[in-house]
Amino acid sequence: MALVGMLLLQLLLWWPPTTAISISSSSSVAMVKPHCKGKCWNVTVPYPFGLDDDPISCYREGFKLNCSTTLDPPQLYIGNTEVLEMSLLPAQLRVLNYIGYDCYNSTDNDYDFPSFNVSARPFTFSDTGNRFTVIGCDNYARITGLNGRNFTSGCSMICNDQQSGFINGSCSGIGCCQTSIPKGLKSFKLYIDSYNNHTDVSDFNPCAYAFLVDSEWYNFSVSDLRGYKDFYNRNRQNVPMVLDWAIENYPCENVSRSDPSYACRNNSECFNSPNGRGYLCNCSLGYQGNPYLDDGCQDVDECADPATNECKAPLAICTNMPGGYNCSCPDGMDGDGRKSGSGCTAHPKKQSAVMEEVALGVGLGIVMLLAIYWLYGVLKKRHLRRRKEIFFERNGGLLLQEKILSNETSFEKLKVFTAKELENATDYYNEDRILGRGGQGTVYKGMLADGRIVAVKKVKIVDENRLKQFINEIVILSQINHRNVVKLFGCCLDAEFPLLIYEFISGGNLAERIHEKNKDLLFSWNIRLKIATEIASAVAYLHSAASIPIYYRDIKSSSILLDEKYTAKVSDFGISRLVENDKTHLTTSVQGTFGYFDPEYFQSYQFTEKSDVFSFGVVLLELLTVEKTISSSRSSEDRCLVTYFASSVREDHFFKILDPQIKQEGKTEELQAVANLAMRCLNTSGRERPTMMEVASELERLRRSDEPSVVPDNGQEVEIFINETLSL
Ligand SMILES: *[C@@H]1O[C@H](CO)[C@@H](O)[C@H](O)[C@H]1NC(C)=O
Ligand SMILES: *[C@@H]1O[C@H](CO)[C@@H](O)[C@H](O)[C@H]1NC(C)=O
Ligand SMILES: *[C@@H]1O[C@H](CO)[C@@H](O)[C@H](O)[C@H]1NC(C)=O
Ligand SMILES: *[C@@H]1O[C@H](CO)[C@@H](O)[C@H](O)[C@H]1NC(C)=O
Ligand SMILES: *[C@@H]1O[C@H](CO)[C@@H](O)[C@H](O)[C@H]1NC(C)=O
Ligand SMILES: *[C@@H]1O[C@H](CO)[C@@H](O)[C@H](O)[C@H]1NC(C)=O
Ligand SMILES: *[C@@H]1O[C@H](CO)[C@@H](O)[C@H](O)[C@H]1NC(C)=O
Ligand SMILES: *[C@@H]1O[C@H](CO)[C@@H](O)[C@H](O)[C@H]1NC(C)=O
Ligand SMILES: *[C@@H]1O[C@H](CO)[C@@H](O)[C@H](O)[C@H]1NC(C)=O
Ligand SMILES: *[C@@H]1O[C@H](CO)[C@@H](O)[C@H](O)[C@H]1NC(C)=O
Ligand SMILES: *[C@@H]1O[C@H](CO)[C@@H](O)[C@H](O)[C@H]1NC(C)=O
Ligand SMILES: *[C@@H]1O[C@H](CO)[C@@H](O)[C@H](O)[C@H]1NC(C)=O
16 A cells, blocks of 8 residues: 555656746846937947937936947947947946057158047946057057056067067067056056167068057967058057946945935845946846846846746746746645756655654555545546547447458558547637538648648547448548548547548638639639549549559549649548449449439449549539539529530530630630530440540640640730739
């Protein structure tokens, strides 16, 4: 008994590791005050920065930028310094800075020693982000500035021999030198001097350069030493430099939080600026966004991304909360949802209690309870299995098994779906998914887990006969692989009703399309000829080419499906027959659809391949006349389309009953030929009818002759087709 309880717990512990369930929503984070544009071209300018064409409340003092739209693309400036980028954390800007140079030629000395002053702004030159860099071989250069005290730093460089060990990528004193600058520097000026006017090195180093530069950016190359102002011109006089910014003057300890100018807003914290010049803000733990804006720091939805939460236990429920999240176990379980693997367990307290009590021989009751629960589960499962078995039998599973065992059919391509898969695919047979209802059952549109769209036919089994039809259809379709025969993907027998799963054909059936009220939607003569040819070739294939001949037995326009390219797909194989299987062809009851019947079959009860030819003839008539096979709107003797057609041919006015549209489009001799073919198919004597193969090749021939080398004709066909596609 105890073992049983353990097993149950074990099962729960070994639940497959699905991701924890999240209850959350995500939101985008604002960087700019609500009423401000804050955008220069595609660059967002985050508050406290702002643009000078926005209201003054859109930026903090000293953080005003300027978007020069005269440039293409527009460019951000601060004063007259070009801004490359800016960030809130780290609190930095990247700007362009002039290169200082000192150049010599035989007659002249050209130089520029720029200075930079950000005293008017809450910025400093970043001591961590920049290096003072000098390139040259006969120079000393310095940088002087003010950071409360006078500051000077510099490099001295002598390298007379150009073979004296320059190393690309290494700025280590030979031809290139770097030093750091102190914290808090707000202005600087550069100086470069030459020891010997570059006279000894003029052949390879006419210029020296000095600049404060983003320490990540500059990579020394020997070629930078060469050429007169080459380096300067190549970089268009500028190099990037990093500025640190801060909310200036006071450290966090000295700012009053109630001061309206206090920069850190809701859900954020103050921290002292690394440049020693004031403070900065950071969103509190569990928040992200812009801490300088009201409601700028937004709660992080830790539950949305498994990487940002520690809710790792299978089945654990992650609930996002302001500034954090809660990871709990679902009802009926407890433990620590953060522990992966064994986090949530079924009442571990009870479990340990059970263990102790079992040891003491006291907790038997609880164990019994667990056992009963377990037993209930087993019985329920057994019941379900039995139910499935019953369904399987009832749905013809045994019959199918028989067929498989008798080696009559191969089922390699067929998949057996589970009832559950199909419930999911059809959204529990949702009414909205119904594609059609017919005598055989209801067809639903569904989507399989792999994304394939399918048609699911739920077969109404009313009697043994229907069941046979159903199994029959599986057996037949599993034999066939033809582009004009609808594909069967599989079946399902363990559901309450047997189910067939087909490829989904989007265009509806031919009957709907022919007899649609809206005649504008009707297709052209060429398309009708294509459809007729495809049906004929599919049926001819069934009759001859398939490994075992198949009589279709129920050719009618409502069994012909069309896809969006008007490709015909023959479907509904419920009463079709594998001939080998049914050698006599004698049946006790006539099956088929009224209006398409072969009269000979009706009399003799003997179905032949020519019976299919007759039914096909009726479909041809439908395509030619757009008339219903049986119509009470015609006079009583013409009620049946076959007799109506026959009488009009006899009276030599069959052209009158043709669809006016095709009379315009089709060539007379072509229409005549198809009508003749229909006549031959509908011959009362089966022997006189052509075989399906003959019909197919005749239609194919007509279609070929209809695609002549004459270009205009062809163009017209394409045009008609396109027009129709558009109107659909
Ligand atoms: C902004 O636009 C420029 C060119 O117009 C492009 O090179 C750059 O990648 C864009 N930046 C962003 C963040 O989209
Ligand atoms: C705006 O940018 C231009 C560069 O295009 C610069 O010359 C000008 O001084 C800037 N204006 C202000 C007010 O910063
Ligand atoms: C030296 O440089 C100056 C200006 O940089 C220039 O005008 C002059 O032509 C140059 N002389 C020679 C010999 O290259
Ligand atoms: C820098 O600019 C400020 C005013 O913007 C000025 O008072 C100061 O003298 C300047 N410093 C240098 C070194 O030019
Ligand atoms: C910096 O040096 C200048 C002259 O070189 C001098 O006038 C000034 O007083 C010095 N400033 C400080 C803070 O030492
Ligand atoms: C350094 O790189 C330049 C080009 O970037 C190349 O021409 C030169 O030969 C290289 N020198 C050494 C020593 O690698
Ligand atoms: C610097 O340049 C050298 C050679 O020119 C190259 O091997 C090295 O990867 C470069 N380093 C960086 C950080 O770009
Ligand atoms: C360098 O050139 C300057 C004039 O351009 C001259 O006054 C000075 O004497 C020269 N120095 C040397 C060491 O040649
Ligand atoms: C900050 O306050 C402390 C004492 O409250 C004071 O000693 C210090 O000078 C103040 N610092 C500034 C920059 O005002
Ligand atoms: C923070 O948010 C709360 C409620 O959203 C509000 O009452 C409070 O005034 C806000 N505080 C600040 C500093 O914006
Ligand atoms: C800012 O806050 C985040 C988390 O809220 C933290 O990871 C980060 O280290 C903080 N940065 C600074 C500079 O304090
Ligand atoms: C987390 O959820 C559990 C169960 O729902 C609850 O008992 C606990 O108080 C919650 N923790 C917090 C911090 O809200």
